[in-house]
Amino acid sequence: MKKQFLLAIAVATCTGLAAQDFDYQPGQVGNHQIITYTQFTLSYNEEHEQADWVAYELTAGEVSAEMDRCDCFATDHNVTSGSSTEKDYGSTGFDKGHLCPAADNNMSEEANQESFLMSNMSPQLPQFNRGIWADLEHWVRQQAKEHKKIYVVTGPVFVNNLGTMSDKKITIPGYFYKTILRFDGKTVKTIAFLLPHVGAVGKLKDYVVAVNSVETLTGIDFYPVLNNSVENKAESQIELKTWGF
Secondary structure (H helix, E strand, O other), X not given: OOOOOOXXXXXXXXXXXXXXXXXXXXXXXXXXXXXXXXXXXXXXXXXXXXXXEEEEEEEHHHHHOOOOOOOXXXXXXXXXXXXXXXXXXXXXXXXXXXXXXXXXXXXXXXXXXXXXXHHHEEEEOHHHHOOHHHHHHHHHHHHHHHHOEEEEEEEEEXXXXXXXXXXXXXEOXXXXXXXXXXXXXXXXXXXXXXXXXXXXXXXXXXXXXXXXXXXXXXXXXXXXXXXXXXXXXXXXXXXXXXXXX
């Protein structure tokens, strides 16, 4: 059974929100197809042959679950316009970079297999995918352990792109982002990372930005169900200490 997408979170009225179910899905981009899987939901961008965003809840329990990677990359036949294929990445020098990591999808074999669908992949240079991007994925899992439940949206940024690859003209993004939201009791906390695909060296905290900066670059409305005043305050935050930096 697919995870319920709406999650009950009590938020006090002093934050500008009444008690409600929190829907972490970003706003729709154009008429791009939205597909929900066991542990994540994505918006597929046919022009660039990859997702605009992949959104998911991550809990401490999900992080603690262990399962061998299936490494079973597969075409996503649920993409009505046709997804990229594993063959498209062959001999290109680029990794099939997970947007929602396999290690965040270990609650079932089905979930782990879904994380290897090509709709969840973006072309990434090996030094990026296996370096600072992997470090960021690990950091996100540590946050889920510490705070019990977080909400993640991640994807490419099509600015200063590195060209295209394969006959499908798959865009090689210039940047990648992650945004994270959590509830500290009655308070909404957010953080975002904007990583250049080339030249991302140093510490993760060097790439912290406000969520609304990523919104400006991507045109994606993150966490739109938040009350406008709460959303504006939360998405303008750059609070390193509250995230352990």
